[in-house]
Amino acid sequence: MADCMKVAVVTGGHRFDVPNFHGLFRNLEGVDAYIQPLEDFASAQEQARDFYDVAVFYNMHKEGPADENRPGWMGRPRTALESWLATGKGVVLLHHAILAFPDWDPWVQMAGVVARSFESFSHDEIMGIGVSDGDHPIVQGLSDWEMVDETYLMGEPDSDSHVLLTTTHPQCMKAIGWTRHYENTRVFCLQSGHDNQTWQDDNFQTVLLRGIQWVSGRL
Helix, strand or coil, X not given: CCCCEEEEEEEECCCCCHHHHXXXXXXXXXXXXXXXXHHHHHHCCHHHHCCCCXXXXXXXXXXXXXXXXXXXXXXXXXXHHHHXXXXXXXXXXXXXXXXXXXXXXXXXXXXXXXXXXXXXXXEEEEEEEEECCCCCCCXXXXXXXXXXXXXXXXXXXXXXXXXXXXXXXXCCCCEEEEXXXXXXXXXXXXXXXXXXXXXXXXXHHHHHHHHHHHHCCCC
């Protein structure tokens, strides 16, 4: 595993299908994933977090991050996240992570969506996914496809975002995948990824893997 990308997959604030979520990351070639709650990521020594090449966030904390009034085992989430961003290492905001920490400016800047409170959501929708920039390495060579996923009807990413994937589903925001930069950090936001109906889709897996590679500077 020496040549694999070491990826911290940070969870919390939202339930998920644990076995199949682990299976998703085991199926990504060249990815050595360490799935952990935010408390473990935040309570680790900084040199332990330096082990990772990329952080994929799959959390949906609606408050914070805050260091105060927390037991030691929870660590210092705000300091840990600020320290990670200061390294310039890559970040992927996956699915509901786009909605996390609604009042924390660095997260707002990473997501690029100011109006992140969704008007509605709907499970088990058949979504047509369109490739909007076929020259970008994350989506290069992919054709439009359909998959089952959860829709979010909410604000769109701002003009500093580079939109790569879109949908015309009437119950969903138009942008599905977009890249951004937060200071020296590459960020890839992927609105898709609710459950195993999506995780097992080959195109979804390709986009997620390439997104991880892109934010790490390997693509």
